[in-house]
Amino acid sequence: MDQNSSHRLKRRGLKVLHLAGLFLAMLVICLPGLWIVLSSLRPTVEIMAKPPVWIPQDVSLDAYRAMFGGAGQGGIPIWEYFRNSLIISITSTAIALIVGMAGGYAFARYKFKGKSGIFLGFMLTRAVPGIALSLPLFMIFARVGIIDTHFAMILIYVALNVPFTIWLIDGFFRQVPKDLAEAAQIDGCTRWQAFWQVEFPLAGPGIASAGIFAFLTSWNEYALASQITRSVNSKTLPVGLLDYTSEFTIDWRGMCALAVVMIIPALTLTFIIQKHLVSGLTFGAVKG
Amino acid sequence: MAPVTLKKLVKSYGNVDVVHGIDLEVKDREFIALVGPSGCGKSTTLRMIAGLEDISGGVVEIGGKPVNDLPPRARNISMVFQSYALYPHMTVRENMGFSLKIGKVAQSEIDTRVNEAAAILDLDKYMDRRPSQLSGGQRQRVAMGRAIVRKPDVFLFDEPLSNLDAKLRTQVRTEIKRLHAKVQSTMIYVTHDQVEAMTLSDRIVIMRDGHIEQVGTPEEVFKRPATRFVAGFIGSPPMNLNEATVADGKLVFAGGQSLPLPIEFRGKVAAGDKVIFGLRPDDIYPTGHGLNSGEATDVHEMELPVSITEPLGNETLLFITMAQREWVSRMLNPRPMGAGEMVKFSFDLSQAHLFSPETGKTLRR
Numbered sequence: 001m002d003q004n005s006s007h008r009l010k011r012r013g014l015k016v017l018h019l020a021g022l023f024l025a026m027l028v029i030c031l032p033g034l035w036i037v038l039s040s041l042r043p044t045v046e047i048m049a050k051p052p053v054w055i056p057q058d059v060s061l062d063a064y065r066a067m068f069g070g071a072g073q074g075g076i077p078i079w080e081y082f083r084n085s086l087i088i089s090i091t092s093t094a095i096a097l098i099v100g101m102a103g104g105y106a107f108a109r110y111k112f113k114g115k116s117g118i119f120l121g122f123m124l125t126r127a128v129p130g131i132a133l134s135l136p137l138f139m140i141f142a143r144v145g146i147i148d149t150h151f152a153m154i155l156i157y158v159a160l161n162v163p164f165t166i167w168l169i170d171g172f173f174r175q176v177p178k179d180l181a182e183a184a185q186i187d188g189c190t191r192w193q194a195f196w197q198v199e200f201p202l203a204g205p206g207i208a209s210a211g212i213f214a215f216l217t218s219w220n221e222y223a224l225a226s227q228i229t230r231s232v233n234s235k236t237l238p239v240g241l242l243d244y245t246s247e248f249t250i251d252w253r254g255m256c257a258l259a260v261v262m263i264i265p266a267l268t269l270t271f272i273i274q275k276h277l278v279s280g281l282t283f284g285a286v287k288g
Numbered sequence: 289m290a291p292v293t294l295k296k297l298v299k300s301y302g303n304v305d306v307v308h309g310i311d312l313e314v315k316d317r318e319f320i321a322l323v324g325p326s327g328c329g330k331s332t333t334l335r336m337i338a339g340l341e342d343i344s345g346g347v348v349e350i351g352g353k354p355v356n357d358l359p360p361r362a363r364n365i366s367m368v369f370q371s372y373a374l375y376p377h378m379t380v381r382e383n384m385g386f387s388l389k390i391g392k393v394a395q396s397e398i399d400t401r402v403n404e405a406a407a408i409l410d411l412d413k414y415m416d417r418r419p420s421q422l423s424g425g426q427r428q429r430v431a432m433g434r435a436i437v438r439k440p441d442v443f444l445f446d447e448p449l450s451n452l453d454a455k456l457r458t459q460v461r462t463e464i465k466r467l468h469a470k471v472q473s474t475m476i477y478v479t480h481d482q483v484e485a486m487t488l489s490d491r492i493v494i495m496r497d498g499h500i501e502q503v504g505t506p507e508e509v510f511k512r513p514a515t516r517f518v519a520g521f522i523g524s525p526p527m528n529l530n531e532a533t534v535a536d537g538k539l540v541f542a543g544g545q546s547l548p549l550p551i552e553f554r555g556k557v558a559a560g561d562k563v564i565f566g567l568r569p570d571d572i573y574p575t576g577h578g579l580n581s582g583e584a585t586d587v588h589e590m591e592l593p594v595s596i597t598e599p600l601g602n603e604t605l606l607f608i609t610m611a612q613r614e615w616v617s618r619m620l621n622p623r624p625m626g627a628g629e630m631v632k633f634s635f636d637l638s639q640a641h642l643f644s645p646e647t648g649k650t651l652r653r
Binding site: 177179180182183184185186187188189190191193197198201202 | 338339340359360361365366367369371373374375376377386387390391434438
């Protein structure tokens with residue numbers, strides 16, 4: 001065997017190893033999701049079986065039928081929860097993005113006193129576990145009388161997301177060269193127009209990804225929501241999962257079905273926006 | 289019609305002044321170059337004219353009116369940035385038409401003007417490309433196109449060529465000169481490259497540490513530098529500048545070697561004065577190999593050893609040691625010459641300069 005072919009074999013072998021490694025990693029990541037989907041389709045007996053039943057024997061959509069069947073038939077008020085989740089997540093994301101854009105832009109472009117201190121402060125708020133805030137929040141919200149309202153949840157999620165969106169958007173605005181906004185101003189734009197015509201479109205992908213993060217955080221958050229929400233007035237989907245637990249039993253199948261229903265919109269949204277993220281905004285504004 | 293006038297223009301950051309009250313009058317349709325080493329305040333001055341930088345003191349007038357408090361968009365200027373600053377999310381056509389679109393000009397008018405500019409700059413083929421799909425030189429041309437389309441009163445250039453390679457630089461330089469001939473606007477051009485400044489401009493402004501050292505035509509600043517700094521900055525290779533003491537019709541250098549005091553300066557300096565003696569490499573040449581050979585009026589000849597030779601084809605640079613210093617000489621119509629050879633050199637003292645060592649100013653009055 002000459003050197004060429006031995007190297008070719010070696011390269012091929014490495015490639016196979018590489019793919020096998022990737023496959024294993026993906027398996028670890030995807031398996032829980034797959035298990036949830038499977039569990040939502042099979043009876044509790046099969047879910048709880050020991051040793052586990054790997055290949056589902058008895059597949060049905062009963063759990064979904066019951067879930068959408070309404071509160072009377074063993075289902076839950078899913079439409080209300082869905083509505084609550086949507087209102088709270090979308091509104092809080094929108095607000096967090098607006099504040100994040102303003103803040104991120106300020107951090108990226110302007111010098112002001114205590115800049116790094118404030119920035120560090122924002123980051124530190126992320127170090128506090130959200131659940132630690134639940135009791136004080138509950139007490140304050142109870143006093144003010146906003147327990148079990150959309151407003152309360154939106155407030156919490158905005159506070160939770162703003163430091164993160166500012167941090168992320170700051171990074172993206174930093175990557176947009178300052179010259180561009182200056183060129184736009186010389187070309188006849190006001191400061192405001194320069195932002196919307198030039199800097200915003202260029203930081204767009206970053207703002208979109210900040211949006212995804214903020215949305216997913218709000219959409220999936222459980223700990224705080226479980227404290228502040230009480231009824232169909234404001235309960236979100238993650239809290240709704242708890243409806244499947246009763247005193248002595250847990251309806252794993254129903255819970256998994258709801259989990260699947262929760263994942264779908266989040267996945268769809270991420271997928272749609274992610275396409276825009278990589279839509280090839282190739283930089284060529286400045287040299288390099 | 290837009291002359292630009294700077295009156296006592298000051299820029300300071302906190303307590304630090306970077307531009308110290310400069311005065312300058314740029315005539316209508318004049319091409320002026322601001323040149324100087326980095327940090328001399330030339331870019332800051334340009335950015336104050338553009339309105340991108342706040343003015344700490346003094347007045348900027350465009351077209352006779354003060355514009356201190358006008359935003360950039362109201363000054364009717366165009367600027368070409370060092371980084372080009374093309375909008376990456378727009379095509380070449382959109383980039384060039386952007387200012388007109390913002391100005392709410394009718395689409396048909398935009399198209400005409402963009403196409404006109406594209407024709408001038410030979411960009412027709414690239415109109416639908418994004419900046420990322422263009423080479424450096426093409427991007428540079430688009431940036432210029434974007435500037436022309438606006439039909440501004442004043443063009444500002446901020447080191448527009450420094451990102452291009454040497455060959456392209458000379459090419460685009462010629463294009464800028466041609467552009468000035470065509471569009472006939474006032475142009476203010478910032479560069480640290482004295483060759484660009486010399487070749488392009490009607491007048492050169494040489495700046496240092498936030499002050500203007502000299503304003504003059506390329507010939508003036510070359511032939512009659514007002515200060516020692518200008519003398520050393522303009523011209524390549526730079527002027528030979530060495531300290532000397534005036535003594536009895538002579539200039540005595542360190543180590544005792546001397547040259548006669550140039551006729552022009554006789555009576556202007558007194559014995560015992562310390563001066564800086566300046567002579568360009570062109571004015572020190574092996575006898576018979578100089579520019580002015582034969583017609584020079586105040587020539588002194590001296591035999592000196594050559595230490596290094598740098599042949600450039602049409603000329604050779606010779607490094608000679610005199611008065612414990614290295615002097616550069618330029619030999620035209622070169623003949624082969626080896627290191628260590630003793631050569632008879634002509635010093636054309638009619639071209640010599642004397643500067644005061646304290647103030648750096650010329651002693652020619």
